[in-house]
Each structure stands twice: as C-alpha cells, then as structure tokens.
Amino acid sequence: MDALLRELAPQVLTAVVRRHGDFDACEDAVQEALLAAATQWPAQGMPDNPKAWLITVASRRRTEQWRSETARRRRESTAFARDVPADVPGVDDSLTLLFLCCHPALTSSSQVALTLRAVGGLTTAEIARAFLVPESTVAQRISRAKAKIKAAGATFAMPPPDQRPERLSAVLHVLYLIFNEGYTASAGESLHRVELSAEAIRLTRQLRARLPSEGEVAGLLALMLLTDARRPARLDDSGMPVPLDEQDRSLWNREQIAEGDALITDTLATAPIGPYQLQAAIAAVHDGAARPQDTDWREILTLYELLRTVSPGPMVTLNRIVAVAMVHGPTAALAELDEALADPALAGHYRVDAVRAHLLAQAGDAAGAREHYELAARRTSSEPERRYLITKAATPSSAEPPPR
Structure with missing residues (x-):
C-alpha cells in the first residue's frame, strides 16, 4: 500500500492544485488525505478507485480549510458536490x-x-x-x-x-x-540510504517517460542504473566499504547494467552530449570490465577530459586525477593534484586527502599515505568511510581510492 500511495501522491496533488489553486494549502490537504488512507484502508479495505478517493478526501480537506461561517459552508458544500467528478481523468x-x-x-x-x-x-x-x-x-x-x-x-x-x-x-x-x-x-552510520537512491531512480524513470527525446534525462537515468548496479558489492559483512577493484563483480546487478549500457549507447548516438551522459559512459566502462585489470583507463581519462570541458567541478577534477594516475603514473597525478588545490571548493575536503593518500601509496610513500589517510578520516562525516580510511592508514598500500 505504501508504494501505491507514493505513486498516487503526485497525481493527486496535481489534480487538487489544478482544481483549487494555491499549492501550499493543497499540498497540506493531500498529505492529510494520504494519512487518512494509510489509517483507513488497512481496516476498511481499499476503495475501487484509490486515486479518486484521495482526490475527493483532499478536496474536502482543502474546502474545510477556508470555511468560516454556516452560510458559506453550505454554499461551498453544494459547489463541492457538483465539482467532484465521478470519473477521475487519467491526466x-x-x-x-x-x-x-x-x-x-x-x-x-x-x-x-x-x-x-x-x-x-x-x-x-x-x-x-x-x-x-x-x-x-x-x-x-x-x-x-x-x-x-x-x-x-x-x-x-x-x-x-x-x-x-x-x-x-x-x-x-x-x-x-x-x-x-x-x-x-x-553523514551518519550507514553508507547507503536505499530509499533515496531508489526514489531518485523511480522519479527519473517517470521523467524519462515524459521526455524521451531529452538526452540528459536518459543520461542521468543510465548513470543511476550503472552506478546503483554495484551497490550489492559495496559493503563487506561488517558494513565496511569495499573499493571498486576489490568488489565481487558477480554480485553486481547485471540487469541494471544491461539496461543502463543500452540506454547510454543509444543516447550518445542520437542526442547532444552532456555531463550526465559522459558520467554514464564512464560508469559503463567500469561496469563493462570483467576484472579490475580489464578496465580501459585510457578511455576513462578521455571521457573525463571531455567532462572537464563540458562541466568542470571539484569532484570531476579529483576523479580525473585518479584516472591520470592509472594511465600516466602517480607522480604526474600528484603534480596535477597540487595544481588543483588552487580551487577553493577543494579546500579542506576529505576527498583531497584521500586521493593524495592513494597516490602516495601508489608511489611507495607509505608514511605520507598514512598521514593523509588519517587526515581524511578526521574530516569525513560518514562513519563507514571514516572506518575505511582508518583501516587504510594502518596498511596504506591499496591502488584504489575510497569507494564511490
């Protein structure tokens, strides 16, 4: 029932707002209707037309909000009785x-x-x-x-x-x-908040259905699917994050990968290229590698170069530097990281220290890697990532930065 209410909520709200106006009051009325449904339906049974029931109850709540006197109440009740349709349009x-x-x-x-x-x-x-x-x-x-x-x-x-x-x-x-x-x-004790990522995917699917020709909508949906496909392998039994190169790829959701890969392949061939499509293409390269050593880092670096041109940003900068290390080595990447620190958006961000620690470990500087893993651990607000970084500080030899 919760899933049905969540699906119907925006449809009911749009119907009530279209009829009565005033988004603020209508939204409150719909929330009351949803609460009434959650209370009454389990006990009394679900109505034949749940959407019409919710619209009717929400509309009544909305009407009650502005009743102030007996005569006005009578007129409004009469008007409401005429206004509520027996058949709710499927708009x-x-x-x-x-x-x-x-x-x-x-x-x-x-x-x-x-x-x-x-x-x-x-x-x-x-x-x-x-x-x-x-x-x-x-x-x-x-x-x-x-x-x-x-x-x-x-x-x-x-x-x-x-x-x-x-x-x-x-x-x-x-x-x-x-x-x-x-x-x-x-922040918090959990790395994942599945209800949020699932809701984002659901809403983006709806948006894609309404705007099928928008390349960036398709790109965002593909990015979500290709990224979320790895979620089953991102935590070990103790809840510790698992780096991408250490994940059990047999746990990845192959149906999501296939859907996301087909979506981004079709979109790149037919729509103007945008940042979400480029991010999805990068995710597709990662997901398409049967083993970590099969990852085509040169292609990933090329895609990050394009992304840096189309949509520059601090996280794009850091992720590109990791790709530089995989293609050209940690020394070249460390030099670029020093240059990137001129961006105020990166000042004090734990990911900068985590990437530096990763690069220093690659370069064989265990002491420097330990120092920056510890600094990153102090700066993050995520408890799972903090535990991961502390573990890495104890054995700073991984070739993989903190998992994303």
Whole structure:
C-alpha cells in the first residue's frame, strides 16, 4: 500500500492544485488525505478507485480549510458536490509538479525536500531520517519553499519554452543530488540510504517517460542504473566499504547494467552530449570490465577530459586525477593534484586527502599515505568511510581510492 500511495501522491496533488489553486494549502490537504488512507484502508479495505478517493478526501480537506461561517459552508458544500467528478481523468501532471518544486527561487536543499515531499510522496519524518536532520528542519524548509513559490507568483503550469532548459537542468540536478545522497550518504552510520537512491531512480524513470527525446534525462537515468548496479558489492559483512577493484563483480546487478549500457549507447548516438551522459559512459566502462585489470583507463581519462570541458567541478577534477594516475603514473597525478588545490571548493575536503593518500601509496610513500589517510578520516562525516580510511592508514598500500 505504501508504494501505491507514493505513486498516487503526485497525481493527486496535481489534480487538487489544478482544481483549487494555491499549492501550499493543497499540498497540506493531500498529505492529510494520504494519512487518512494509510489509517483507513488497512481496516476498511481499499476503495475501487484509490486515486479518486484521495482526490475527493483532499478536496474536502482543502474546502474545510477556508470555511468560516454556516452560510458559506453550505454554499461551498453544494459547489463541492457538483465539482467532484465521478470519473477521475487519467491526466498525470507530475512533470509540471516536478518543475514547480524545482523553481529557481528555491535553494537546492529546499528543492530536494519539496520534491521528495510533493512528487516522491515521502513524509516529512521520512525525509528527515534520510538526511539525518531534525524533522522540524525539514518542515521549515518545506514551509519556506512553499512560501517562496507563492511569493514568486508561480502558477501550476509548465514554464514557458525559453525557460524550460534551465528549469530542466535544475530538475536533473535535484534528482542527481537525491541519488548521490542515497548511494553515498554524506553523514551518519550507514553508507547507503536505499530509499533515496531508489526514489531518485523511480522519479527519473517517470521523467524519462515524459521526455524521451531529452538526452540528459536518459543520461542521468543510465548513470543511476550503472552506478546503483554495484551497490550489492559495496559493503563487506561488517558494513565496511569495499573499493571498486576489490568488489565481487558477480554480485553486481547485471540487469541494471544491461539496461543502463543500452540506454547510454543509444543516447550518445542520437542526442547532444552532456555531463550526465559522459558520467554514464564512464560508469559503463567500469561496469563493462570483467576484472579490475580489464578496465580501459585510457578511455576513462578521455571521457573525463571531455567532462572537464563540458562541466568542470571539484569532484570531476579529483576523479580525473585518479584516472591520470592509472594511465600516466602517480607522480604526474600528484603534480596535477597540487595544481588543483588552487580551487577553493577543494579546500579542506576529505576527498583531497584521500586521493593524495592513494597516490602516495601508489608511489611507495607509505608514511605520507598514512598521514593523509588519517587526515581524511578526521574530516569525513560518514562513519563507514571514516572506518575505511582508518583501516587504510594502518596498511596504506591499496591502488584504489575510497569507494564511490
């Protein structure tokens, strides 16, 4: 039932917003309807038309919110009785809702929270648990986000054609952030938050179905599938991260790899190249190697060169330097790492020390590698990665940087 409610939540919200307007109040009403369904359906049985039931209950909640006097209540009840249809149209405005939740007036954190709440159907408590923040913090983010959308005068409609590329970019970025937090949690006791990565994949599949000709949508979905396929092999029995070159590749999800590989192959041949497609192509090279020594690092380095041109960034820089080491050796990579430190975004980031430790270990400098593994361990907020880095500091000889 939870899966059904999560699937129906955005469809119900779009129907209620389209009928009544006022995203803020309608979103609250839909949350009440979902809570009512979760309470009543197990005891009373599921209605014949769950979507219509939710729309009806949410619409009633919305009507009740602005009743203030007996006469007005009577008029509104009469109007409501006429307004609620017996047959709910099969229109799905989830894409419009997703664009609204990623309105440019919002910060990234607010876009993520609102998307998970309104489009993903997660409760405030579920979002708070996933990101390890107080429920009140998430509630405030969502409340402020809805207030900003209202203040910006946003309507429940697709943005005009000239604004759609920018808004689509924001939508993809939000889905990418959700997936990454699920695949490699930035803090806490667990490396994975499977509910987040799974939700990101589900929403991106929906987006792909609505925008089949958008190469970057396909690229992001392929990237998620090819990356998530390795998840079963990323932790050992004690919960310790396992580097890519040490993973049991028989545990990788071959169906996801096949789907992601076919998707990125087709997309690269038919759509303009973008950063998500390039990242997916890199993931496909890794996933296509039967053994670590079969990995085509020269191709990976070439793809990172393209990615650095198309979409430069601190993590692209670090990952490219690792590829440089695999192709040209650790000395060349260390020199490039020193140059990269001019980027303020890398200052104090634990990944810089982890990559330096990895390169020093490759170069045979065990003492230097130990020092930087220990520094990286002190700087990370992820408990599994901290344990991994401490272990590496004790035996700094691996040819693989911290797992991603």
